[in-house]
Amino acid sequence: MGLESKLINDGFFTTTVDALAAWARESSVWPMPMGISCCAIEMMASGDPKYDISRFGSEVMRFTPRQCDLMIVAGTVTYKMAHVVKKIFDQMPEPKWVIAMGACTSTGGMYRSYNVVQGIDQFLPVDIYAAGCPPRPENLLNALMQIQEKIGKTRVKDFPDLQIVRYDTKQAELSLSKN
Ligand code: SF4
Numbered sequence: 429m430g431l432e433s434k435l436i437n438d439g440f441f442t443t444t445v446d447a448l449a450a451w452a453r454e455s456s457v458w459p460m461p462m463g464i465s466c467c468a469i470e471m472m473a474s475g476d477p478k479y480d481i482s483r484f485g486s487e488v489m490r491f492t493p494r495q496c497d498l499m500i501v502a503g504t505v506t507y508k509m510a511h512v513v514k515k516i517f518d519q520m521p522e523p524k525w526v527i528a529m530g531a532c533t534s535t536g537g538m539y540r541s542y543n544v545v546q547g548i549d550q551f552l553p554v555d556i557y558a559a560g561c562p563p564r565p566e567n568l569l570n571a572l573m574q575i576q577e578k579i580g581k582t583r584v585k586d587f588p589d590l591q592i593v594r595y596d597t598k599q600a601e602l603s604l605s606k607n
Contacts, residue, residue, distance in 0.1 A: 558570070
């Protein structure tokens with residue numbers, strides 16, 4: 429980890445809340461696997477022992493959007509499916525990020541067709557595009573590392589609308605408040 433080596437010398441270290449929050453976030457990105465077609469097979473392969481996505485703290489692929497902060501859209505998105513993708517994205521809590529995995533997701537790919545969305549950035553705020561048809565797992569992991577880098581540069585004030593859960597020990601009550 430590196431933390432132990434710092435603590436063993438001085439017994440303490442100094443940091444900022446911003447740095448600590450960003451470090452925790454970037455080291456535990458939980459993906460929402462939105463596997464729609466063939467690219468999804470490569471996304472699944474990224475979790476196998478050879479590629480081992482857990483090295484990046486992201487092996488916890490949740491199948492409930494409420495526990496995810498990274499949507500990986502992998503496959504050909506039709507207009508009919510786009511409503512489902514958007515609805516699931518909306519159910520993910522803030523802050524959240526999006527990887528468009530593969531040519532179809534990013535641009536419609538070879539499907540210049542009336543029923544295929546020509547790029548999911550038409551309805552989602554895409555952070556990283558992973559090129560390929562399909563992208564190999566290494567390419568997806570590279571996209572994940574870029575997302576981590578992006579998250580590492582965030583500050584607490586970047587998310588003013590985030591709600592914080594506070595626990596009042598005297599009243600034994602939970603409450604929600606803004607940053
Ligand atoms: S980019 Fe290629 S592999 Fe991925 S969904 Fe499209 S056709 Fe399939």
